[in-house]
Amino acid sequence: MSVTTTQTMTEAPTFVEATLDGRVPSGPVQTMWERTKFEMKLINPSNRRKFKIIIVGSGLAGGAAAATLGEQGYNVECYAYQDSPRRAHSVAAQGGINAAKNYRNDGDSVYRLFYDTVKGGDFRAREANVYRLAEVSNAIIDQCVAQGVPFAREYGGMLDNRSFGGAQVARTFYARGQTGQQLLLGAYQALARQIAAGTVKMFTRTEMLDLIVINGRARGIVVRDMRTGEITPRLADVVVLGTGGYSNVFYLSTNAKGCNGTAIWRAHKRGAYFANPCFTQIHPTCIPPVGEHQSKLTLMSESLRNDGRIWVPKQPGDTRPADQIPENERYYYLEEMYPSYGNLAPRDISSRAAKRQVDSGRGVGPLRNGVYLDFADSIKRLGEKVIRDRYGNLFDMYENITGENAYKTPMRIYPAPHYTMGGLWVDYY
Ligand SMILES: Cc1cc2nc3c(=O)[nH]c(=O)nc-3n(C[C@H](O)[C@H](O)[C@H](O)COP(=O)(O)OP(=O)(O)OC[C@H]3O[C@@H](n4cnc5c(N)ncnc54)[C@H](O)[C@@H]3O)c2cc1C
Numbered sequence: 144m145s146v147t148t149t150q151t152m153t154e155a156p157t158f159v160e161a162t163l164d165g166r167v168p169s170g171p172v173q174t175m176w177e178r179t180k181f182e183m184k185l186i187n188p189s190n191r192r193k194f195k196i197i198i199v200g201s202g203l204a205g206g207a208a209a210a211t212l213g214e215q216g217y218n219v220e221c222y223a224y225q226d227s228p229r230r231a232h233s234v235a236a237q238g239g240i241n242a243a244k245n246y247r248n249d250g251d252s253v254y255r256l257f258y259d260t261v262k263g264g265d266f267r268a269r270e271a272n273v274y275r276l277a278e279v280s281n282a283i284i285d286q287c288v289a290q291g292v293p294f295a296r297e298y299g300g301m302l303d304n305r306s307f308g309g310a311q312v313a314r315t316f317y318a319r320g321q322t323g324q325q326l327l328l329g330a331y332q333a334l335a336r337q338i339a340a341g342t343v344k345m346f347t348r349t350e351m352l353d354l355i356v357i358n359g360r361a362r363g364i365v366v367r368d369m370r371t372g373e374i375t376p377r378l379a380d381v382v383v384l385g386t387g388g389y390s391n392v393f394y395l396s397t398n399a400k401g402c403n404g405t406a407i408w409r410a411h412k413r414g415a416y417f418a419n420p421c422f423t424q425i426h427p428t429c430i431p432p433v434g435e436h437q438s439k440l441t442l443m444s445e446s447l448r449n450d451g452r453i454w455v456p457k458q459p460g461d462t463r464p465a466d467q468i469p470e471n472e473r474y475y476y477l478e479e480m481y482p483s484y485g486n487l488a489p490r491d492i493s494s495r496a497a498k499r500q501v502d503s504g505r506g507v508g509p510l511r512n513g514v515y516l517d518f519a520d521s522i523k524r525l526g527e528k529v530i531r532d533r534y535g536n537l538f539d540m541y542e543n544i545t546g547e548n549a550y551k552t553p554m555r556i557y558p559a560p561h562y563t564m565g566g567l568w569v570d571y572y
Contacts, residue, residue, distance in 0.1 A: 163416065163418075163570075164570065165570050165571055166570040166571045166572060167269070167271040167571045168271070168571065172257075172270060172271055172274045173254075175274070176274070176275045176279075179571070179572055188215075188216050191215055191216035191217045191218075192216055192217065192218050192342075193218075194218060194380045194381070195217075195219075195220065195379040195380050195381075196212055196218065196220070196381045196382075196383060197363065197364055197377060197379040197381070197382045197383065198212070198219060198220070198221045198382075198383045199221075199222045199223075199351045199364060199382070199383070199406055200221075200384065200385035200386040200387065201221055201222075201225070201228030201231050201331075201345070201347075202231030202233035202327065202385060202387060203231070203233040203323070203326055203327060203330055204233075204385030205221065205223070205383070205385030205386070206221070206228050206231065206233075206327070206330040206331060206333075206334050206385075207330045207333070207334075208383055208385055209334055209343050210333035210334040210337050210343070213334075213337030213340070213342035213343040214333070214342070216342065217342070218342065219337070219342060219343040219344070220344045220346065220377065220379065221334070221343055221344070221345050221346065222350075222364070222366060222377075223345075223347055223348075223349070224347075224348060224349065224350045224369060224401070225348070225401070226347050226348050228334055228347070229327060229328065231327060231387075232387055232399055232402050233323050233326065233327045233330075234323055234324045234327050235323055235324075235397075235398075235442075236322055236323020236326070237321060237322060237323065237444035237446070237537065238307065238317060238444035238445045238446035239305065239316055239317030240283070240284070240287075240315065240316050240317070240326065241256060241307060241310075241314050241315055242256075242280035242281050242283060242284045242314060242316060243255065243277055243280055243281060243314060244281055244284065244302075244304075244314065245314075246301060246302060247304055247312065247314075249312045249313060250312060251312040251314050253274075253277045253281075255312065256277040256314065257270075257276075257278075259310050260273045262309070262489075263308075263489045263490075264422075267419070267422060269571075271571055272571060284316055287316075287329050288302075290329035290330065290332055291328075292318065292326055292328070292329040293318055293325055294316050294322075295316075295317050295318060303316075303317070305317060305446055305449050305533075306446075306449055307445055307446065307487070308445055308448060308487050308488060308490050309484070309487070309488070309489035309490065310487065311483070311487075317446060319532075319533070319536055320444050320446065320534050320535075320536045320537040320540075321536055346366070348368070348369040349366045349367070349368055350366060350369055350405075351364045351365070351366055351386075351405075351406050351409065352366060352367050352374065352409065353365040353409055353413070354413040354415075355376060355378065356413050356414065361381075361410070362378060362379065362380070362382065363376055363378035363379055363382065364376075364377050364382060365377075384407065384410060384567065386404075386405075387402050388402065388562060388563035388566065389402075389404035389407065389408075389420075389565075389566065390402065390423065390560045390561060390562065390563050391403060392404070392420075393423075393560035395432060395437060395559065395560070396439065396440060396559060396560040396561060397426060397429055397441065397559055397560070398439065399439060400438055407566055410567055411567065415567050415568070416568035417565070417566065417567060417568065418565055418567075418568035419564065419565030419566075420563075420565045421565065423562070423563050423565065424490055424560075424561050424563070424564065425490070425494045425558045425559065425561065426442060426445070426559055426562065427490055427493035427494040427497055428442070428443045428444070428447060428493075428516060428556040428558075429441060429442050429443060429556060429558065429559035429561070430443060430541065430544055430545065430555070430556065430557075431510065431512045431513040431555055431556065432510070432512065433510070441540065441544055442559070442561065443516070443537055443540075443541060443556055444534070444537055445490070446533075446534070447516060447518075447534055447554070448486045448487050448493075448516070449487070449533075450525075450530060450533070450534075451486065451516040451517060451518050451521070451554065452475055452478070452516070452517045452518075452520060453475065453476070453477050453478075453493075453497075453515065453516055453517075453556075454473045454474055454475045454476070454514070454517060454553075455473075455476065455500045455501075455505035455506070456468050456472060456473065456505055457472050457473065457474045458505075459503055459504030459505050460504050464552075465507070465517070465552055465553050466552065474500075474505070476496055476500060477496060480496065493558075494558035497514045497556070497557060497558055498558060501513070501514065501557065507555055508555040512557055513555035513556055514555070514557065515553035515554070515555060516553060516555075516556045517553035517554075518530055518550065518553070518554075519553070522550065527550055531550075538550060541554055
């Protein structure tokens with residue numbers, strides 16, 4: 144972690160002009176990571192327990208890091224403010240996780256996942272890191288399966304795939320509409336194993352209040368025990384922050400109120416660089432707001448766009464219920480505007496398109512602030528049971544919130560702040 148200033152928590156942050164060095168290795172992107180790993184110094188197994196690592200966060204990032212480093216033999220302390228690692232917000236993830244296994248033999252490859260991700264990110268991501276993500280994606284699926292994550296399988300037993308937006312292949316591994324919950328249970332099991340083995344000490348209901356910086360390096364944290372209020376310093380050789388995103392800088396987002404971004408803000412106040420805060424994803428398929436009393440919005444997983452068709456009435460101001468609007472008076476705007484991706488156009492493109500339709504007076508629902516996501520064609524083609532098997536929990540969630548049965552009438556959806564790609568600046572290694 145790069146540090147440029149030292150200050151107390153009450154001071155306003157100091158902004159320092161600096162040239163950032165991402166330390167991206169030279170040479171072809173395909174071999175960078177293998178070469179970098181080989182060139183790194185190793186720490187032999189009997190020396191690892193001499194190093195203490197503090198990990199803040201027990202979600203998919205922090206929890207998996209703690210379990211892995213604990214298994215390697217490091218002396219790990221893991222901190223989270225929830226009462227159990229299983230309550231990290233990762234539990235809310237729905238639709239699935241991408242990997243370039245090419246099980247469908249539909250032309251996928253590590254390079255294509257890399258390409259789609261760079262393109263889907265509006266060419267703003269650091270390509271070297273995106274390639275590395277694509278490269279390790281297959282190993283992540285293997286690790287999750289080894290941890291017991293019950294991904295959906297086809298009849299013959301192979302792992303099933305569906306598509307996410309911005310892709311023309313099926314590479315999303317999923318567990319119904321509750322993939323995050325299942326992934327987190329897998330990571331938690333691996334973490335619990337290390338806690339039992341004594342390599343990880345877990346501190347729940349413990350909030351990181353500040354970062355301790357010694358000689359320009361993060362060497363500890365100040366924590367508050369949320370039960371007793373006691374404040375203590377904790378020192379280590381290395382501090383890892385896996386503390387989630389900052390979508391809640393928006394008034395309403397798909398994140399629970401607990402996702403408050405405090406840890407990264409506190410690290411930033413101690414001098415860690417904060418980059419690209421505007422790199423924020425507005426997800427196209429959330430339940431539209433219903434009034435002023437809400438504290439958050441609810442995501443309807445992107446995977447629904449595999450089988451749902453998005454449309455609005457062609458005529459602005461049309462207030463007829465969906466089933467009274469004939470086919471030739473419906474505007475399937477994504478299918479018309481982006482025929483090669485159709486309803487699976489990338490998230491930013493789909494979100495902007497939905498906003499344009501609502502702004503033009505074609506919005507649907509009581510507040511005219513949504514667009515339809517319609518499953519009628521898929522139900523006719525595949526039968527209701529198939530749709531229920533794929534997305535049953537999402538349809539139930541939708542009905543609990545809106546009182547509408549999406550097997551009978553189209554869902555109403557609208558974009559909402561969801562995921563943040565900016566945050567604490569990191570270099571390649
Ligand atoms: C509704 C929803 C659906 C999603 N669906 C998908 C999907 O289908 N596929 C996909 O790839 N991604 C999806 N995402 C995104 C994905 O869930 C997140 O990017 C990912 O789970 C974040 O994991 P994390 O470990 O970084 O953070 P989190 O799971 O949020 O964990 C943060 C951890 O940090 C701790 N923490 C934070 N601040 C402090 C502090 N000050 N002191 C102590 N501890 C602290 C918390 O206690 C927690 O343990 C979805 C997100 C949402 C909201």
